[in-house]
Amino acid sequence: MTVTKTRAETLSERIADEILAGALPPGLHLDEQVLARRFGVSRTPVRDALRLLSGTGLIDIRPRLGATVRTVTTEELDTLFVAMGEIEASCARLATLSMTRAERAALRTQHEAMARLAEAGDREAYVEANLAFHGLLYAGAHNPAIEDIARSLRRRLMPYRRAQFNAPGRLARSHAEHDLVVRAVLARDAAGANAAMLVHMSVVEDVFVDLAGAVQREGPAEAPAGAGGTLRREPRPSAARPARNSRSEARR
Amino acid sequence: MTVTKTRAETLSERIADEILAGALPPGLHLDEQVLARRFGVSRTPVRDALRLLSGTGLIDIRPRLGATVRTVTTEELDTLFVAMGEIEASCARLATLSMTRAERAALRTQHEAMARLAEAGDREAYVEANLAFHGLLYAGAHNPAIEDIARSLRRRLMPYRRAQFNAPGRLARSHAEHDLVVRAVLARDAAGANAAMLVHMSVVEDVFVDLAGAVQREGPAEAPAGAGGTLRREPRPSAARPARNSRSEARR
DNA sequence: CTTTGCGACCGTGCATGCACAATCCCGCGC
DNA sequence: GCGCGGGATTGTGCATGCACGGTCGCAAAG
Numbered sequence: 001m002t003v004t005k006t007r008a009e010t011l012s013e014r015i016a017d018e019i020l021a022g023a024l025p026p027g028l029h030l031d032e033q034v035l036a037r038r039f040g041v042s043r044t045p046v047r048d049a050l051r052l053l054s055g056t057g058l059i060d061i062r063p064r065l066g067a068t069v070r071t072v073t074t075e076e077l078d079t080l081f082v083a084m085g086e087i088e089a090s091c092a093r094l095a096t097l098s099m100t101r102a103e104r105a106a107l108r109t110q111h112e113a114m115a116r117l118a119e120a121g122d123r124e125a126y127v128e129a130n131l132a133f134h135g136l137l138y139a140g141a142h143n144p145a146i147e148d149i150a151r152s153l154r155r156r157l158m159p160y161r162r163a164q165f166n167a168p169g170r171l172a173r174s175h176a177e178h179d180l181v182v183r184a185v186l187a188r189d190a191a192g193a194n195a196a197m198l199v200h201m202s203v204v205e206d207v208f209v210d211l212a213g214a215v216q217r218e219g220p221a222e223a224p225a226g227a228g229g230t231l232r233r234e235p236r237p238s239a240a241r242p243a244r245n246s247r248s249e250a251r252r
Numbered sequence: 253m254t255v256t257k258t259r260a261e262t263l264s265e266r267i268a269d270e271i272l273a274g275a276l277p278p279g280l281h282l283d284e285q286v287l288a289r290r291f292g293v294s295r296t297p298v299r300d301a302l303r304l305l306s307g308t309g310l311i312d313i314r315p316r317l318g319a320t321v322r323t324v325t326t327e328e329l330d331t332l333f334v335a336m337g338e339i340e341a342s343c344a345r346l347a348t349l350s351m352t353r354a355e356r357a358a359l360r361t362q363h364e365a366m367a368r369l370a371e372a373g374d375r376e377a378y379v380e381a382n383l384a385f386h387g388l389l390y391a392g393a394h395n396p397a398i399e400d401i402a403r404s405l406r407r408r409l410m411p412y413r414r415a416q417f418n419a420p421g422r423l424a425r426s427h428a429e430h431d432l433v434v435r436a437v438l439a440r441d442a443a444g445a446n447a448a449m450l451v452h453m454s455v456v457e458d459v460f461v462d463l464a465g466a467v468q469r470e471g472p473a474e475a476p477a478g479a480g481g482t483l484r485r486e487p488r489p490s491a492a493r494p495a496r497n498s499r500s501e502a503r504r
Numbered sequence: 505c506t507t508t509g510c511g512a513c514c515g516t517g518c519a520t521g522c523a524c525a526a527t528c529c530c531g532c533g534c
Numbered sequence: 535g536c537g538c539g540g541g542a543t544t545g546t547g548c549a550t551g552c553a554c555g556g557t558c559g560c561a562a563a564g
Contacts, residue, residue, distance in 0.1 A: 004315050004316055004555075005315065006315045006316075006516090006517065006518090007517080007518075008303075008517080008518090009315065031545075032545075032546070033544095033545070033546095041518080041519090042518060042519045042520070043518095043519085043520090043546090044517080044518050044519065044520090045517075045518065045519095047300070047546090047547090048299070048300075048303055048517085048518090051260075051300055051303035051304055052303055052306065052307070054304065054307065055304070055306065055307015055308070056307070063257065063258045063261065063546085063547085064258075064524090064525055064526060064545085064546060064547075065526075065545095065546085066545070066546065076396070076397070079394075079395045079396055079397045079398070080397045082346070082395055082397075082398070083342075083395055083397040083398040083401065086339075086342035086345075086346070086398060087338075087342075089342075090335075090338035090339075090341075090342065093338075094334070094338070142331075143331045143334055143335055144328070144331055145328070145331045145332050145334075145335040145405075146331070146334070146335040146338060149335065149401055153397075258546090258547065258548090259547080259548075260547080260548090283515075284515075284516070285514095285515075285516095293548080293549090294548060294549045294550070295516090295548095295549085295550090296547080296548050296549065296550090297547080297548065297549095299516090299517090300547090300548095315516085315517085315555095316515085316516060316517075316554090316555055316556065317515095317516085317556075317557095318515070318516060
């Protein structure tokens with residue numbers, strides 16, 4: 001059996017962590033030699049790690065120009081959130097159709113635990129429980145392919161989701177939205193679960209866009225590790241507020 | 253500007269093509285040195301290409317064991333088809349909300365052209381037009397993130413979709429299913445478009461599963477380039493027929 | 505005859521070296 | 535003063551070499 005992790009693998013994880021933590025800010029050029037020195041290896045495993053990471057969407061590699069941490073504009077972020085919503089909604093629907101009795105029970109338990117956290121206003125714990133909650137739905141879909149997609153998207157959005165529960169009253173409203181999802185799942189109402197999750201995720205998106213707009217207007221936070229501070233400032237600060245929701249930009 | 257394509261890039265495309273064409277059958281071990289000799293380069297660009305390819309799901313790389321063409325079991329294939337259906341349905345819904353007038357017109361034109369192809373029974377042309385048809389919906393969603401996911405999934409499924417239109421009457425029925433999708437899109441009925449596409453894709457899946465079952469029972473086709481012949485034969489031929497549809501396996 | 509331990513072979517992981525391309529800087533011309 | 539061209543610099547792309555881990559085969563023991 002293979003327990004050996006190659007250096008390239010280890011490196012790609014560490015670099016990914018640093019990107020997600022904000023230590024390597026978007027747009028930063030990733031110099032192979034610098035990274036090699038920093039990690040005490042040669043350029044070869046660094047190159048391998050960067051190739052590996054390019055598949056995750058975290059970095060861009062352009063021939064002869066090297067790798068840069070992927071810069072995400074607000075427009076791209078918006079489409080990512082929409083896509084995430086669609087995938088989550090699909091998971092909710094599939095989970096409604098495929099969850100075992102035990103999985104439904106676990107979902108219900110998790111949901112009820114989150115009610116107490118929301119009431120207590122424990123944001124920290126709620127955020128963590130929220131990840132687990134959505135994870136239960138991914139797993140409940142019994143579809144590794146779509147679960148991979150969901151986790152990959154969630155990973156890419158992670159840096160931008162931190163502050164979302166800081167908005168006043170968001171905890172309670174989030175839980176109320178979850179409640180509609182859970183009810184539909186338990187009632188075997190697949191279409192309802194799909195729709196409820198779509199609503200939930202579009203709210204999440206809107207909350208984010210509001211925050212992002214605020215960040216953009218004031219400029220990013222001071223510390224490089226500041227949550228939400230990894231948004232690229234648009235070249236022209238005027239007209240910086242894009243269409244709020246690509247779902248509603250229709251009918252041109 | 254960068255017009256330079258690196259050898260690794262070129263190689264990854266060529267290798268991908270060969271995998272998709274069936275020249276490199278699933279399970280085949282990809283020897284770096286052999287590939288290097290075959291393409292007249294050193295092992296380094298080959299390694300880079302393989303790392304790049306590992307992100308697309310076409311190959312597996314296991315430390316110290318090298319790369320193999322990804323083997324897809326019927327179960328995995330089933331989940332992939334379900335995921336594809338979900339993504340396509342999402343695209344259809346988003347396209348309904350976001351398509352411009354011109355895009356709707358193009359969709360209608362394409363659909364009408366396909367009516368003639370279906371009537372004439374021109375499978376070859378219909379398959380190609382079908383790709384374009386779905387491509388119009390991907391693009392119409394105005395969401396690069398979800399479009400990428402759709403194209404990536406379609407790519408992975410490509411080798412297994414060839415024979416689907418050989419089933420008698422499939423062309424006409426496919427077009428009828430499309431018709432429901434197109435009507436919903438043009439009528440701005442997002443939920444309807446979503447549902448219609450879901451139906452269409454689940455039929456596509458069922459047709460495939462029937463064919464796959466047949467292939468498995470008789471063994472793969474003779475030629476290594478044979479369409480549908482890239483299915484891995486299960487170790488135990490008995491009990492080889494799995495649950496037909498992961499959507500209907502529910503309520504355990 | 506089957507099973508298990510040992511050794512040789514082979515392929516991947518990683519380091520190093522070189523060449524070319526893209527960028528930057530400085531000097532020259534307008 | 536500003537734009538433009540050419541050379542130096544820097545970093546990536548690729549080739550090559552070596553070492554370690556894994557696999558396979560063979561032989562010996564049960």
